[in-house]
Amino acid sequence: MTTQAVRLFRKMNGLFAVYKPQGVHWKHVRDSTESNLLKALNSCPPPAPQLALQFQLLSGGENCSSKDVVLSPSMVPTLADHPLVTGPQFHKVHVGVGHRLDAFSSGVLVLGVGKGNGVLEHLCKSHVTRDYTLEGEFGKATDNFTHTGRVIEKTTYDHVTLDKLERVLAMIQGANQKALITYSQVDLHTQEAYELAVRGLLYPHGKSPPILTGLRCIHFNPPNFTLEVQCVNETQKYLRKLIHEVGLELRTSAVCSGVRRTRDGPFKVENALTRQHWTADSIMQAIAHFRPKTDKRIDVNV
Amino acid sequence: MHVCQPCVSLLLSRPLSAALQQSTRALHQRAHLTLLQHTLIELSCSSYVLSSVDLDAAVHPSPLQEISEEEAVQIHVPSALPPESSTLRPYVDESETLSKLVQLGVNLWKLEQRPNVGSMLVRLDFDADVAPKLLLLKDLGVEETKLGQLVSYLKSKKFSKQSVAAMVSKAPYLLNFSVERLDNRLGFFQKQLGLSAEKTRDVVTRLPKLLCGSLEPIKENLKVCELEFGFRGNEIQHIVTTVPKVLIANKRKLTQIFDFVHNTMDVPHSLIAKFPQVLNAKFLRIRERHLFLEYLGRAQYQPSQPNYISLDRLVFLPDEVFCSEVALATLEDFERFQKTL
Numbered sequence: 236m237t238t239q240a241v242r243l244f245r246k247m248n249g250l251f252a253v254y255k256p257q258g259v260h261w262k263h264v265r266d267s268t269e270s271n272l273l274k275a276l277n278s279c280p281p282p283a284p285q286l287a288l289q290f291q292l293l294s295g296g297e298n299c300s301s302k303d304v305v306l307s308p309s310m311v312p313t314l315a316d317h318p319l320v321t322g323p324q325f326h327k328v329h330v331g332v333g334h335r336l337d338a339f340s341s342g343v344l345v346l347g348v349g350k351g352n353g354v355l356e357h358l359c360k361s362h363v364t365r366d367y368t369l370e371g372e373f374g375k376a377t378d379n380f381t382h383t384g385r386v387i388e389k390t391t392y393d394h395v396t397l398d399k400l401e402r403v404l405a406m407i408q409g410a411n412q413k414a415l416i417t418y419s420q421v422d423l424h425t426q427e428a429y430e431l432a433v434r435g436l437l438y439p440h441g442k443s444p445p446i447l448t449g450l451r452c453i454h455f456n457p458p459n460f461t462l463e464v465q466c467v468n469e470t471q472k473y474l475r476k477l478i479h480e481v482g483l484e485l486r487t488s489a490v491c492s493g494v495r496r497t498r499d500g501p502f503k504v505e506n507a508l509t510r511q512h513w514t515a516d517s518i519m520q521a522i523a524h525f526r527p528k529t530d531k532r533i534d535v536n537v
Numbered sequence: 538m539h540v541c542q543p544c545v546s547l548l549l550s551r552p553l554s555a556a557l558q559q560s561t562r563a564l565h566q567r568a569h570l571t572l573l574q575h576t577l578i579e580l581s582c583s584s585y586v587l588s589s590v591d592l593d594a595a596v597h598p599s600p601l602q603e604i605s606e607e608e609a610v611q612i613h614v615p616s617a618l619p620p621e622s623s624t625l626r627p628y629v630d631e632s633e634t635l636s637k638l639v640q641l642g643v644n645l646w647k648l649e650q651r652p653n654v655g656s657m658l659v660r661l662d663f664d665a666d667v668a669p670k671l672l673l674l675k676d677l678g679v680e681e682t683k684l685g686q687l688v689s690y691l692k693s694k695k696f697s698k699q700s701v702a703a704m705v706s707k708a709p710y711l712l713n714f715s716v717e718r719l720d721n722r723l724g725f726f727q728k729q730l731g732l733s734a735e736k737t738r739d740v741v742t743r744l745p746k747l748l749c750g751s752l753e754p755i756k757e758n759l760k761v762c763e764l765e766f767g768f769r770g771n772e773i774q775h776i777v778t779t780v781p782k783v784l785i786a787n788k789r790k791l792t793q794i795f796d797f798v799h800n801t802m803d804v805p806h807s808l809i810a811k812f813p814q815v816l817n818a819k820f821l822r823i824r825e826r827h828l829f830l831e832y833l834g835r836a837q838y839q840p841s842q843p844n845y846i847s848l849d850r851l852v853f854l855p856d857e858v859f860c861s862e863v864a865l866a867t868l869e870d871f872e873r874f875q876k877t878l
Binding site: 254256257258259287313314315317319320321322341495504507509510511 | 624625626627629630635636639642643644645646647820821825856872875876877878
């Protein structure tokens with residue numbers, strides 16, 4: 236006889252996406268979701284306590300006189316199953332984190348519950364691309380490439396135009412395409428390589444440095460500008476350094492004022508859960524929503 | 538990945554050693570019962586002749602052998618309780634103390650996580666140890682003991698009976714303190730904050746944790762308010778009487794909130810002192826709501842201007858009410874905006 240709590244626990248298997256706010260460590264996000272899931276599990280009614288046979292000294296029935304005390308049997312719930320003695324039914328739910336986001340960045344963070352953690356590991360090791368929106372600001376350079384760091388130098392940026400920026404981005408994109416072809420370990424002079432490249436199915440095999448498969452500028456308003464990036468194997472620090480290098484190429488300096496992940500593999504920002512929705516029922520709905528997509532994706536990869 | 542439920546706590550907690558007192562009525566009842574059953578089984582069997590001079594039979598008697606009442610009473614029945622256990626579960630039904638504690642609502646599971654508390658609880662005798670303390674706590678006015686001295690001291694400082702009871706239930710470790718320590722603490726609060734006796738009493742009753750912990754973080758927080766934030770004396774007094782939690786809040790988080798509210802939202806000191814609840818709120822919440830209002834062009838925090846939004850309404854309203862009344866937008870818009878931050 237399974238209780239409601241056990242049935243709910245068995246349903247908690249799968250992947251879902253969460254929108255991590257800026258300034259929050261990813262561990263805090265993982266811990267909050269785990270404690271919310273545990274709260275929902277432990278709020279289910281506990282199983283009925285086991286009954287034990289106890290002989291109690293009660294006054295006798297009509298047959299005996301009123302002064303006689305007789306041992307009479309009764310089924311009494313054992314105190315060993317009382318919730319104050321056993322504690323909560325569930326202590327731990329396995330919640331794993333996919334590709335991590337550092338505290339400065341915000342965006343889609345994929346979490347896996349229960350059996351979904353195995354799938355999550357598979358997803359992490361696969362060659363899924365991720366979409367980022369990078370916000371940059373011309374005019375200064377700091378020690379950690381962010382606008383909150385210690386300023387090292389300040390420069391002018393009046394000479395920067397959209398045209399020059401696009402030229403620099405095209406150059407970076409060309410270098411990355413070359414790297415992609417090298418690391419994908421295909422011989423460029425073959426027909427299969429050409430067909431894969433045409434369909435955009437080239438991806439790096441094994442270990443590779445961060446590679447940008449797509450890069451463009453979506454907003455230019457000096458000193459601020461916004462880039463959209465699709466990349467593989469990246470870290471957020473690399474992306475902030477990219478902004479710094481764009482500034483250097485334009486003979487000025489730039490810092491990054493925001494890194495926002497809009498897509499991690501098949502998980503997009505529209506379906507990510509905001510902080511108000513980090514509760515058990517929203518999470519279960521999100522798991523059910525993503526289940527067909529992740530299954531299909533795994534089949535394609537494998 | 539198999540998750541073991543309460544078994545995990547069994548493995549992680551320390552083992553207890555069992556030492557049950559002799560005088561548990563339930564234990565005797567059970568022993569008596571097994572003896573009764575034993576003799577009943579023997580008597581109900583058909584005639585079994587006692588084997589006479591066989592030495593083996595005397596050393597290893599058959600369980601179906603008939604014996605006299607005196608010998609039956611002398612049979613020792615070992616208890617079925619485990620000698621060692623990492624939880625109090627096997628002992629709760631047998632021990633009078635533990636079952637009475639559970640019936641009173643004591644969270645045994647939480648207490649047994651602490652080291653050695655489980656062994657201590659199992660060894661307690663209810664009538665001798667536990668009952669007098671419970672009666673004392675109920676009355677809060679017994680004069681002879683040390684706890685009584687503390688309570689009479691608090692009463693001499695004009696704390697009412699209900700406020701003393703409330704303080705003790707929120708911070709039970711108060712009862713461990715000596716009278717001089719409490720005296721020092723109350724004097725410190727009165728001097729440092731410059732509050733009247735009545736207001737000090739009010740603050741301490743609402744947050745008795747102030748009296749329990751160390752005074753250094755509180756002094757630091759006060760200095761931060763005065764020097765870093767630049768609040769005046771009477772503003773600090775008002776803040777502390779409205780929101781005493783500011784005194785024991787985390788210094789870094791407090792600074793982060795104040796920095797955002799004063800520098801980014803451009804709210805002057807006087808307004809923050811008027812609504813000190815904003816210093817107690819979550820930083821992320823304030824940030825998201827302010828940026829949303831700024832995006833909509835409704836971020837007006839000056840009381841003299843039209844469409845003024847007070848700080849406490851900004852922070853304390855739940856999301857739906859905030860969106861519909863203050864921001865005049867839908868909840869979905871707010872969520873979509875949150876995903877662009």
